Amino acid sequence: MSEEPRSKAEDALVPSYRSSAAARMVNIPVATLRVWERRYQVVGPTQTPSGQRLYSSQDVRRLVLIKQLVNRGHGIGMLARMDTAALQDLMDEADQTESVLNGAVAPVERVRSDEAGRHHESIRVLLVGKDAALRWQDHLHSFKDDGVLVVKAIDGSPASELSLRGVVADLVLADLPALHMETVDWLVRLQRLVGARQILTVYGFASSQVTGALHARGAILHRAPVAAPELMQSLMDAVRGWRSVARGLRHVPDPAPSPRFDSALLAGLVQSMPRVACECPQHLAHLVTLLGQFESYSADCESREPADVALHAYLYRVAGHARALMEEALITVAQAEGIPVPDKAQATA
Incomplete structure (x- = not known):
C-alpha cells in the first residue's frame, strides 16, 4: 500500500x-x-x-x-x-x-542649516512623560539646524500611547520620576512601536537591576537633575554613532563569501608550498584564521549585544570580507606555485 x-x-x-x-x-x-x-x-x-x-x-x-x-x-x-x-x-x-x-512620512526629510549650508537627516524625537515636553521641547528646538525634530509628546497614559499609531521616531526621550522593571518593558514597547533606534531616559529613582536592564537594551540613562547641554550632548553623540555605523554598513556589501578552508585544509595547503622561500603562506594562513575567528566573535556579539547590534553587524561583514580577501591571496600564491587548491566543499564531498 x-x-x-x-x-x-x-x-x-x-x-x-x-x-x-x-x-x-x-x-x-x-x-x-x-x-x-x-x-x-x-x-x-x-x-x-x-x-x-x-x-x-x-x-x-x-x-x-x-x-x-x-x-x-x-x-x-x-x-x-x-x-x-x-x-x-x-x-x-x-x-x-x-x-x-x-516614503510615506518623508523620514529622510532634510533640514537645511542656514549657517553651514549643509543638509542633515532629520532626527525625530518622541517625548515621553508628564513634564517631558515642558522641560525639553525648547532645548530640542534649538537644535533644529542639526535636524532635531519633536514628532510627538505623550504623557505616558494608555490614551496617549494609543495616539502613536502611525508615528515614526528615531529616539524615545523619556523623563520619568521612577523606573521599574515594567517600565523597561513599556519603554521597549514604545521604542518598537515607533521604530526608534534608541531610548534616552532621564529618571529620578531606579534600582541597579532596572538600570542594568535598560543599559542592556542600549538605552542612555541620566539621573535627574541633568543639565540641558549634557543631555543634548548625549543625544548628538548617539546620532553621530548611528550615522557612522550606517555609512559603514552602506559601504560593505553583504554577505561575505563563505569560508573556503577549515584549519586542516589551511595547514595542508601551507605544507604543500615548500618552494616559497619566505614565510608568506604561513602568515596568510595565520591571518585567515585570525580573521575567521574575529568574524565568528563579531557574529556572537551581534546576537548577544542588542545595544550595539548594528556596530557588530558592520564588524562581522568587514571581518568576513577581509577573511575572504586573505583566502584569495593564499589561493593566488598556491596557484602561482602550481599547487591545486582544495576547499571545504571538495573535502566533505
Whole structure:
C-alpha cells in the first residue's frame, strides 16, 4: 500500500538540513547557530543517533526571522521566547515601519542649516512623560539646524500611547520620576512601536537591576537633575554613532563569501608550498584564521549585544570580507606555485 504524499506543511516539519546548510541559509556562522541554541534554545533540531543536528524548513524559517529581527535591534533573548507566528507579526510590523521610513512620512526629510549650508537627516524625537515636553521641547528646538525634530509628546497614559499609531521616531526621550522593571518593558514597547533606534531616559529613582536592564537594551540613562547641554550632548553623540555605523554598513556589501578552508585544509595547503622561500603562506594562513575567528566573535556579539547590534553587524561583514580577501591571496600564491587548491566543499564531498 503506497504512502499518501506529504503536504507542504508536513514537508516543512521534516528535518532535512545539517547545521552547516541551515547556517548558510540563515547567513550566520555555524558557531553562532550553536550559541543561539545553547544559550537561548531558539530552535529544537532533531538529533540523529550519531549526534548530527538536522533542521526542518520551519526551523530555518524561524532562524531567518530571528536573524532579521536581531539585525533590526531586537534582543535575541526576547525573540527566543516568541513563537514563529509572533516573530512573523513583529517582522511585518518592522517592514511596515520601514516602508513608512522610506516614503510615506518623508523620514529622510532634510533640514537645511542656514549657517553651514549643509543638509542633515532629520532626527525625530518622541517625548515621553508628564513634564517631558515642558522641560525639553525648547532645548530640542534649538537644535533644529542639526535636524532635531519633536514628532510627538505623550504623557505616558494608555490614551496617549494609543495616539502613536502611525508615528515614526528615531529616539524615545523619556523623563520619568521612577523606573521599574515594567517600565523597561513599556519603554521597549514604545521604542518598537515607533521604530526608534534608541531610548534616552532621564529618571529620578531606579534600582541597579532596572538600570542594568535598560543599559542592556542600549538605552542612555541620566539621573535627574541633568543639565540641558549634557543631555543634548548625549543625544548628538548617539546620532553621530548611528550615522557612522550606517555609512559603514552602506559601504560593505553583504554577505561575505563563505569560508573556503577549515584549519586542516589551511595547514595542508601551507605544507604543500615548500618552494616559497619566505614565510608568506604561513602568515596568510595565520591571518585567515585570525580573521575567521574575529568574524565568528563579531557574529556572537551581534546576537548577544542588542545595544550595539548594528556596530557588530558592520564588524562581522568587514571581518568576513577581509577573511575572504586573505583566502584569495593564499589561493593566488598556491596557484602561482602550481599547487591545486582544495576547499571545504571538495573535502566533505
